[in-house]
Amino acid sequence: MMANASPSSLTVEKAAALLGRRARWRWAEVLFWVVAAATLFLWPERHLILNEIAIIGLFAVSLDLILGYAGIVSLGHAAFFGLGAYVAGLFAKHVTGDPLVGLAAAGLVAGILGFATSFLVLRGADLTRLMVTLGVALVLGELANQMSWLTGGADGLQGIMMGPVLGLFEFDIFGTVAYAYSLSVLFGLFVVARMIVNSPFGLSLRSIRDNPLRARGIGIPVNRRLVAIYTVAAVYAGIAGGLLAQTTQFVSLDVLAFHRSADVMLVLVIGGVGYLYGGLVGAVIFKVLQDVLSAMTPQYWQFWIGLILVLLVLAGRERMTDRILGLWRRLTGRSAKAVDATRASTPVPEVQP
Amino acid sequence: MTPALETRGLVKRFGGLTATDDVTFRLEPGARHALIGPNGAGKTTFINLLTGVLAPTSGQILLEGEDVTRLRPELRVQRGLARTFQINQLFAAMTPLETIGLAVSERMGGGRDWWRVIGSKREILDEIVEIADRFRLTDVLGERTANLAYGKQRLLEIAVAFACKPRVLLLDEPAAGVPEAERHELLATVAALPREVSVLLIEHDMDLVFSFAERISVLVNGALFTEGTVEEVSTDPRVRAVYLGESVDE
Known part of the structure; x- marks a missing residue:
């Protein structure tokens, strides 16, 4: 009855194809990025807002990694975004104006905070997680406010001078270089995120989201996996914040504000959770709506x-x-x-x- | 011979309630052993202690002679102790293919790989196909688990545990709720489990117990009431009394 010891290769091929299905690039995806790249040349008067969209998109992808794939709800994701922004700003002011080095610093510091606070979100249910994440962001916001000698407090961090990207491209007032820079970073990190979610590691995250009890039951070290993805998401959010600081050459307390955390959640809900593009689509819709609606009814x-x-x-x-x-x-x-x-x-x- | 799984004086108290009462139990290698007992006898608590979901108040648990009493659940799985659940604990949004693949890849230590596309390792694929065949899931491999017929979900429940390549497998009421038409398929796969896997079956269904098990332990009020061959236990008047709810003369 069970004599079929060597499985037919046909079934193995089929299984491989089925498993790899999600990982294949679809035409719609290619089109999405081609259009995004095309806006660099076709829509120069909108580069400032497109830059913002790219940054919010990256921030939302970061939230999707933990919310959509690992099931961790957060109302304080701005903690990492804001920290990244301040680190990038301060780094440019006091160390070097090189954007990529500053961005790496922003991601690194945010990642360290993410790793440290990940242990707080491991235990407890959704409500606990919402409160803990919210609390961490509030603490950081107040610290930035009090430490005005470092952060500029309510006046914001001013006097950030950015060097040229790769030593070649100076930031311009139309935001073209800024947008190209943000979009490139977004694309690079998106490809990595896509790789992560389609890997065995990503699959284990989805299983934890679906049923942590069973995930443990098949030998998955649930806590370690959650710490890992929470840290990665913090790095992403930190880099998004860093991009904002570098491309606007200004950091205000607003980067740590509660509405940042709420907005990014909103973006993800609008675009859809758990497929990475939700964050990007949501960011486009959110920003366009904001733009159109605030033009019609500013208040x-x-x-x-x-x-x-x-x-x-x-x-x-x-x-x-x-x-x-x-x-x-x-x-x-x-x-x-x-x-x-x-x-x-x-x-x-x-x-x- | 070293037992596949052994408990020594295992006790679990919840406040004033003793859910597991000094249980000393041996599961021999290759055993087909059933654990029965009336509702509330503490079968679930016992399983949770064995798998590490609960920590015992006192006593020891040994897996193939090694003390695993304080080991985390996932590490016990990695050492070869897997279980199924009475109520399906599956990944609703995933396919059986992904579910089995995940268990196999975790066991082979590939669960941390974040750069590799799933399904790119030949040895994992081979094993998935083999397990799917054994548990008759080949036809539904690509479907969403939530949409599977209940009998197939029960099969997947066992297949996932089997994919962890356990040396000890705890089956918690594998046939519970399976409609008559799908029952035969399930029982056949349970009967065909390889002999090198020692099986502890926790069950209410006496037909299944008598057809599958070689030894039976009876748990009553958290304590081992009696143990013996199927013959001995099925003819024991005290066991009948427990099951009929009559008082027992000690």
Whole structure:
């Protein structure tokens, strides 16, 4: 009965193809990056806002790594973003104006904070994690406020002079070099993030998100994996903050503010959690909405953002897609009754989350 | 011979309640051993102690002669002690292929690889295919686990534990809730588990116990009540009394 000792190579090939399916680059993805690169040449008057979008996108990818893939909720992700921004700013002021070295410093310091605070988020459920992350960000915000001799306090960190990127490209007032720089960093880090989530390590993160009990039950060192990804995400957020400081040549307390953490969560919810592009798509939508709405109603744009958020979460993206699919079925002649009948005949048991 | 799994004077107290009461138990290598007992007898607590989810109040747990009493759950798995769950504990959003692949790759020490695309190692793929075949999951490998028929989910539950290549396998009510039509397939795969794996079956279903087990231990109120061959235990009037809920004359 079990004599089939050497599995047929066909099945092995099929298994390899199925497993590698997620990792293959799709045309839509290639198109996305081609369009992003094209905006460098085609849309020069928008480079300042595009630069901001790239930075927020990277910040959101960072949050997606822990929220979407490892299931760690955070309301204080700005702690790493803000720390990265201050480190990059101070580094440029006191050490060297070279952008890439400064960026590495920002990522490194944020990563150290991420590693140290990861042990706080290991234990406890979602509420604990929300409070702990929020608390860490609040503490950092207040420290930056009090240490005005270093950070400039409420006046912000001024007098940042950036050197040229790679010693070749000086930052210009139109933000073209800034955008090219941010987009390149974003792309590089995105490719790495994509690699991580499609690796065995990334798969183990998804299993932890789905069912930490069982993940332990198959020998996965759950805590170590969570520490690792939380640290990586902190590095990413720190680099995003560093990019903001370098390209705007200014750091204010705003980088550590609560709304930064909330906004990045919002961006991710708008774009969709757990597929990396959600952060990028969300960043585009969020920034464009903010731009359009604040032009129409400068004082009330947050009202609309809030309303959209409520509708999005209440209606639920999946339910919306279901509706559209249902409508499609009805249009193509398959009655809802038939769908219900097939549903009833096949028992769909609950899998424990 | 060194037992595959052994407990010595194992005790677990929750406040005033003694859930595991001085249990000294041996699982011989290659055993087909069943642990039975009425509801609330402490079977689940016992399993949680064995796997390291709970820490015992006192006593020892030895896996192939080595003390694992204080070892973390994931390290016990790596040493060859795997379990299945009474209520499915699967990764709903993943496919059986990914689930089995994950367990195999973790066991081979590839779980930390972040630069490699999953499915790029031939030896892992070979093993996935072999396990899928053994547990009759080949046809549904690419489907979302949440969408599988319940019987297939139960099979996957065992397949995942098996993918950890355990030397001791704890099966917690493997057939619970499986509809009659899918039952045969499940029982056949359980019966076909290789002999080098020592199996402890925790079960309510007496048909399954009698068809599968060679030895039976009975747990009552957290303590080992009796132990013996299927023949001995099934004819023991005291065991019948416990199961019928009658008072037992000590």
